[in-house]
Amino acid sequence: MEDAPVNRLSGKVALITGAARNMGAEEARIFAREGARVLITDVLEEAGANLAEEIGESASFRRLDVTREDDWEQTVAHCLELFGRVDVLLQNAGIVPMAPLEELTREQYEACMNVNATGTFLGMRAVTKPMRLGGGGSIINISSIQGMVGSPNLLSYTASKFAIRGMTKAAALELGPHKIRVNSIHPGIVRVQKPRPGQPVQTPDYEAMGAGIPLRRVADVSDIARTALFLASDESAYTTGSEFIVDGGMLAGPTY
Numbered sequence: 001m002e003d004a005p006v007n008r009l010s011g012k013v014a015l016i017t018g019a020a021r022n023m024g025a026e027e028a029r030i031f032a033r034e035g036a037r038v039l040i041t042d043v044l045e046e047a048g049a050n051l052a053e054e055i056g057e058s059a060s061f062r063r064l065d066v067t068r069e070d071d072w073e074q075t076v077a078h079c080l081e082l083f084g085r086v087d088v089l090l091q092n093a094g095i096v097p098m099a100p101l102e103e104l105t106r107e108q109y110e111a112c113m114n115v116n117a118t119g120t121f122l123g124m125r126a127v128t129k130p131m132r133l134g135g136g137g138s139i140i141n142i143s144s145i146q147g148m149v150g151s152p153n154l155l156s157y158t159a160s161k162f163a164i165r166g167m168t169k170a171a172a173l174e175l176g177p178h179k180i181r182v183n184s185i186h187p188g189i190v191r192v193q194k195p196r197p198g199q200p201v202q203t204p205d206y207e208a209m210g211a212g213i214p215l216r217r218v219a220d221v222s223d224i225a226r227t228a229l230f231l232a233s234d235e236s237a238y239t240t241g242s243e244f245i246v247d248g249g250m251l252a253g254p255t256y
């Protein structure tokens with residue numbers, strides 16, 4: 001069931017990365033429903049443009065490869081031109097190379113660090129000035145439970161998501177005086193519709209996975225989007241440098 005919108009983001013402009021599908025798309029829908037104007041960005045142009053059309057006039061799409069400094073510069077300039085400001089940066093873009101350590105190539109490792117970690121750094125740097133001049137903002141970096149604990153076959157992903165958690169805190173300390181808040185979200189297992197790059201095309205057995213989780217289900221994309229909504233809104237005005245674990249209790253401890 002959809003929450004009734006109460007305009008929690010009224011007047012705000014949000015730039016969301018990797019927003020063409022799955023978690024990022026749900027974040028774009030919920031943000032728009034709550035009154036934000038949303039710049040949907042992704043490297044998936046067709047899906048991104050379709051989503052913007054679905055949402056309507058409060059949304060627009062622009063291609064942004066988060067690893068490219070020139071893309072960031074042009075996208076932030078475009079956002080300012082289109083909407084006049086940027087209040088929220090939600091960094092959702094990510095890739096997940098899966099391989100045992102012995103087989104993980106340097107290229108896979110570097111690609112993962114490049115998109116997930118370097119992309120997040122470049123995004124924070126790109127919005128700092130307009131947010132500072134605009135009187136503040138909220139930066140939300142999507143990490144993972146792999147930013148809190150390690151996982152087998154996910155070495156580069158784990159490294160990149162720990163990096164996101166760390167840079168979130170460093171940025172929060174620097175940007176606090178400018179009223180720019182920076183927080184990280186750490187989702188557990190999220191039910192997504194389309195296969196993610198590097199993952200098997202077969203749909204994972206989410207029911208079986210959920211059975212081992214304290215809340216007895218995997219997350220829905222809306223579970224993560226609603227946490228992002230809280231962090232984007234003024235309800236979280238006194239929260240910065242913090243970690244928001246959204247994992248149904250997985251990291252609370254062993255269940256034996």
Ligand SMILES: NC(=O)c1ccc[n+]([C@@H]2O[C@H](COP(=O)([O-])OP(=O)(O)OC[C@H]3O[C@@H](n4cnc5c(N)ncnc54)[C@H](O)[C@@H]3O)[C@@H](O)[C@H]2O)c1
Pocket residue numbers: 017018019020021022023024041042043044064065066067092093094095096115142143144145186187188189190191192194195196197
């Ligand atoms: N699905 C999960 O179980 C889960 C769990 C924890 C964390 N996460 C994190 O949540 C985020 C979204 O995950 P998802 O499951 O919706 O995955 P997804 O692959 O569907 O979405 C990620 C998006 O990022 C985009 N992207 C990839 N490389 C990019 C680049 N260089 N520049 C711009 N965009 C790029 C993709 O095109 C895609 O639309 C990711 O950061 C992921 O690591 C997912």
